[in-house]
Amino acid sequence: MTGPARITILGAGFGALSCVRELRRRDARAQITVVAPRAELHYLPSTIWIPGGLRRREDLIVPLAPFFERMRVRHVAAEVTGLDDGGRTVHTTGGAVGNDALVIATGGRFIKKLPGIEHAITPCEGIAAAEQIRDRLRAMQGGTIAVGFAANPQEQQAVRGGPMFEFLFGIDAQLRREGRRERFELVFFNPSREPGARLGAKTVQGLLAEMARRGIATHLGHKMVRLEADKVVTEGGEIRADLILFMPGMTGNAWFDATTLPRSPGGLVRADAQCRVEGWQHCYVVGDSGSFPGPDWAPKQAHMADLHARAAAQNLLDGLAGRPQQAGFVPELACIIDTGTHGTLVLRNPQRTLVLPPLRLMHWAKRAFERRYLRQYR
Numbered sequence: 001m002t003g004p005a006r007i008t009i010l011g012a013g014f015g016a017l018s019c020v021r022e023l024r025r026r027d028a029r030a031q032i033t034v035v036a037p038r039a040e041l042h043y044l045p046s047t048i049w050i051p052g053g054l055r056r057r058e059d060l061i062v063p064l065a066p067f068f069e070r071m072r073v074r075h076v077a078a079e080v081t082g083l084d085d086g087g088r089t090v091h092t093t094g095g096a097v098g099n100d101a102l103v104i105a106t107g108g109r110f111i112k113k114l115p116g117i118e119h120a121i122t123p124c125e126g127i128a129a130a131e132q133i134r135d136r137l138r139a140m141q142g143g144t145i146a147v148g149f150a151a152n153p154q155e156q157q158a159v160r161g162g163p164m165f166e167f168l169f170g171i172d173a174q175l176r177r178e179g180r181r182e183r184f185e186l187v188f189f190n191p192s193r194e195p196g197a198r199l200g201a202k203t204v205q206g207l208l209a210e211m212a213r214r215g216i217a218t219h220l221g222h223k224m225v226r227l228e229a230d231k232v233v234t235e236g237g238e239i240r241a242d243l244i245l246f247m248p249g250m251t252g253n254a255w256f257d258a259t260t261l262p263r264s265p266g267g268l269v270r271a272d273a274q275c276r277v278e279g280w281q282h283c284y285v286v287g288d289s290g291s292f293p294g295p296d297w298a299p300k301q302a303h304m305a306d307l308h309a310r311a312a313a314q315n316l317l318d319g320l321a322g323r324p325q326q327a328g329f330v331p332e333l334a335c336i337i338d339t340g341t342h343g344t345l346v347l348r349n350p351q352r353t354l355v356l357p358p359l360r361l362m363h364w365a366k367r368a369f370e371r372r373y374l375r376q377y378r
Contacts, residue, residue: 008099012036015287016105018309050130108250108288116227120246142183143242152249155266193221198297264291
């Protein structure tokens with residue numbers, strides 16, 4: 001190309017913003033457009049602390065206008081509705097946006113097919129969901145709280161189970177801190193006998209042992225049938241519940257259906273090891289929107305989206321310049337499973353798995369990482 005590249009990024013989450021930073025670092029002239037309904041970053045990893053009062057809504061929403069100005073980014077406040085011309089034209093609720101290269105980073109969508117799922121709160125849907133949990137807990141005098149998650153049966157990687165362990169342990173710690181734990185029963189449920197297996201066998205054993213130590217009951221290995229206002233129904237029995245927190249598996253965005261994007265069995269955008277959309281020139285996907293080659297434990301988390309973004313940004317610029325696109329990423333799971341006072345560090349890559357015992361230091365490390373991560377966008 002002779003003139004500045006016109007690059008359009010769809011989304012304003014972790015992967016999208018990492019792409020902005022990486023592209024601007026590598027190309028000062030590129031004309032970058034971000035299409036997203038709002039110029040805001042919602043830092044969802046810390047919503048686990050909202051029910052206990054450690055975080056509030058205003059702590060976790062970062063206005064992106066100053067960041068976009070620093071990065072010389074044009075923001076189109078709209079929702080994506082489709083693609084044309086092999087990705088060169090993006091259709092939005094605010095009109096058409098043209099580009100020379102496209103990055104899809106609009107995240108995933110939770111599968112809401114389970115009958116009665118409207119009776120459950122899905123924590124990772126956003127800050128409002130965490131606030132709803134906070135308010136329900138405050139109003140409850142006692143009862144049973146059922147917490148669980150499930151995967152996309154067509155794509156086992158499309159699951160976000162880690163936060164559910166954090167909500168579970170965080171609620172237990174909160175109720176103990178408030179001196180009313182004895183009035184509540186906590187139950188963890190999952191269709192698998194080894195929930196969180198992507199974290200590694202040692203981690204699963206540790207999590208189940210911690211539940212037993214805290215007096216949290218488990219209901220494992222039974223396929224879910226439906227949810228009702230006061231119960232979780234599985235093929236292995238029922239769990240009476242006054243509050244249900246449930247994280248279903250993930251699939252692709254609804255707007256994908258209006259395109260000819262290649263899809264995985266689980267409904268995500270099919271990509272290669274360089275984050276290129278299969279069969280689409282100068283089109284890339286990062287984060288939860290994509291289905292990437294790799295081990296079955298490869299995570300859907302912000303850290304992985306950042307790794308995708310680095311590879312996609314390099315390959316995008318190399319592709320436009322006619323250079324070989326060789327940048328890749330190493331699947332890596334990195335998380336701290338937090339209880340509100342302690343944290344368990346879990347690191348996994350193709351070579352090894354590291355799991356540390358619960359440490360107060362790791363809780364503070366998670367809080368420090370939040371501050372450091374958000375500082376670059378404030």
